[in-house]
Amino acid sequence: MPTKLYASATDTISDADKKSLAACERWLRRQTRKPSGTSCDGRQIADNIRDESHLCEGGDPPDPQLLAGFLKDWCARHAAAKRDRERCDCFSLVCKTYAARGKPIPVDHLPPGLLRYTTSRAAVAQMVERILGKVARKQFETGAMSAEDAFARMAVAWDSNRLTDRGRLARPSDSFTWATFEHVPGTPRDNARGMADALAHPVLITLTASSDEILYELSYPRDAVRDHRFPTIADAEWFHLFKPAPECKPDVAKPETCWGWTRSQNGQPAQPEIMHSNEPLGVLDAPPRFLGRLS
Amino acid sequence: MAKELPLKFDANGKLDPNFIEEWGVNQTRTWLESRLRGIDRWVPIDVRLGEDPEALVIGILRDIGAAHPSFQVLSKAILNLLDKANREAPKWPDYMDSLLHICQQIRLPETGPWFTDEIRLLAQDPTAREAHWGGYERVSEIIFGAVVQSPGLPSAASRKAWQSLLSQPRFATLGLLGVSHSFEDQVAHLATWWDAVPISDRQREVNQIIFTALKSEGEDQTISMLRAGATQLPTDLQNAIDQALNDQQARKAFVRRGSHCAAFHRAGFTREALERQTA
Numbered sequence: 001m002p003t004k005l006y007a008s009a010t011d012t013i014s015d016a017d018k019k020s021l022a023a024c025e026r027w028l029r030r031q032t033r034k035p036s037g038t039s040c041d042g043r044q045i046a047d048n049i050r051d052e053s054h055l056c057e058g059g060d061p062p063d064p065q066l067l068a069g070f071l072k073d074w075c076a077r078h079a080a081a082k083r084d085r086e087r088c089d090c091f092s093l094v095c096k097t098y099a100a101r102g103k104p105i106p107v108d109h110l111p112p113g114l115l116r117y118t119t120s121r122a123a124v125a126q127m128v129e130r131i132l133g134k135v136a137r138k139q140f141e142t143g144a145m146s147a148e149d150a151f152a153r154m155a156v157a158w159d160s161n162r163l164t165d166r167g168r169l170a171r172p173s174d175s176f177t178w179a180t181f182e183h184v185p186g187t188p189r190d191n192a193r194g195m196a197d198a199l200a201h202p203v204l205i206t207l208t209a210s211s212d213e214i215l216y217e218l219s220y221p222r223d224a225v226r227d228h229r230f231p232t233i234a235d236a237e238w239f240h241l242f243k244p245a246p247e248c249k250p251d252v253a254k255p256e257t258c259w260g261w262t263r264s265q266n267g268q269p270a271q272p273e274i275m276h277s278n279e280p281l282g283v284l285d286a287p288p289r290f291l292g293r294l295s
Numbered sequence: 296m297a298k299e300l301p302l303k304f305d306a307n308g309k310l311d312p313n314f315i316e317e318w319g320v321n322q323t324r325t326w327l328e329s330r331l332r333g334i335d336r337w338v339p340i341d342v343r344l345g346e347d348p349e350a351l352v353i354g355i356l357r358d359i360g361a362a363h364p365s366f367q368v369l370s371k372a373i374l375n376l377l378d379k380a381n382r383e384a385p386k387w388p389d390y391m392d393s394l395l396h397i398c399q400q401i402r403l404p405e406t407g408p409w410f411t412d413e414i415r416l417l418a419q420d421p422t423a424r425e426a427h428w429g430g431y432e433r434v435s436e437i438i439f440g441a442v443v444q445s446p447g448l449p450s451a452a453s454r455k456a457w458q459s460l461l462s463q464p465r466f467a468t469l470g471l472l473g474v475s476h477s478f479e480d481q482v483a484h485l486a487t488w489w490d491a492v493p494i495s496d497r498q499r500e501v502n503q504i505i506f507t508a509l510k511s512e513g514e515d516q517t518i519s520m521l522r523a524g525a526t527q528l529p530t531d532l533q534n535a536i537d538q539a540l541n542d543q544q545a546r547k548a549f550v551r552r553g554s555h556c557a558a559f560h561r562a563g564f565t566r567e568a569l570e571r572q573t574a
Contacts, residue, residue: 031336040339084336085325088334088336089329089334089336092333092334116345118344119341119344119347119350120344120345120346120347121350121396122347122349122392122393122396123345125396125399132499132502132503133468133500133502134439134468134496134500135471135472135500135503135507138399138439138442138472141400141439142399142400142443144511149510157499170345171333171345172392173389174342178343199344201343201344208309208310208355208357208358213350215344235342235343236342236343237342238339238340239343240339
């Protein structure tokens, strides 16, 4: 059952666009993992689009124009694409265009400290270079220094003033990033696999035997970042395990309505999920915390 | 228009690396460029947890090893993208940071000459090379790649260029990484590096060199190698090394002039011999 926002958005588009949208959706639902095929679940992504209720600037009832724009833009690009690869790129491009445009979250709905969990070794290498030096970075990248040693040594030598603007909470090319915060008792914060499940992280080890994926936590003040928003299907792009926030009016008395929630796996508790501006690593208020290996 | 071949998975759900050989260099390059820019239709990138797009590629390269035909196809695709970036410089393509992260972690023989050229041009005229690529940060990312792809082994074409970088303050530490491939090598080049490297970086880098040496060589061997090279090392470098050893709860390597042991040391007694006699 589509959300009211989705229904309102499709009501605003022309009959021709509605026909195109149906074609887009049929194509997306075919993008499913097969023994010899792609590894995303297009059916779930298509369902998520129908479940979207926060790709809007606000309003009561929420204004459907932004979601309608997303759908129309997708249809137009999709129709112009001739090859499957181009159609995939179109979907990615439309998502990027409408990324970080979810409904704003009032700052006072959020706790003072935010957390970001990431697997990025590139970001660790940046921090290692700034905190421990170039020799350490090379040793970390080539495996001569373990991730455990790198995090332990950074914790001892930590000085966030040494970090430059080059290192950021997310990839430097991204203007926004995903975050969470401590909210749910029983969250396995010291267990990498458990936390990956709580965050709905599809562990890459199923794809290559040699992957050496780590998970670590970045901690920073809520007020050191800007533009807190609900995450949407545009932010999630091809990530089918994303779960659109439920369609209800935010109410501080009901925290489940104030931000997004992860589609947690294997019985772990779902975690709060928000977006905010991608800031330099200098905002960190503690050394990065190593949770462990995912492989 | 060539038909796109699909990516393959084996019965266990792991990627079947033969798909890369079947794709050939062109389709692999197209896929790689798109993935490293953050778009992959085959294996979506988890943007939420900041998955490094290159992590999958590194996993594949490690899985298959250098002898696999797919390894060579991937290496050639990487080389093509490096060439493309060089042609487009100083524009820094979206894929370039991730591409270099691969080169900084996995040895790809096909790319060796490309990095050797870069090191040679940089040693000749650092200012011109920085202008070509658009700044020091970008050049140092390339040199981090060169450390792995074109190491300055004694017989290597890149050796002279690495030695030249070792004497240039901003590149001295990268130069040290390029010319030395063991702790013994590092000790042999430490004095030159110490003279060139900015003072603010000295202790930090020495700390790491000593930390790794203690882990890989053990305390006795580390101290023995340091003492063997002691005559080349200036006093302030010896002090920095002893400080690093002390921080790691290891014993000091050097006997100070003016200390009670110095006269014995100059007379040819080793510290171990003195300690044995004292005991």
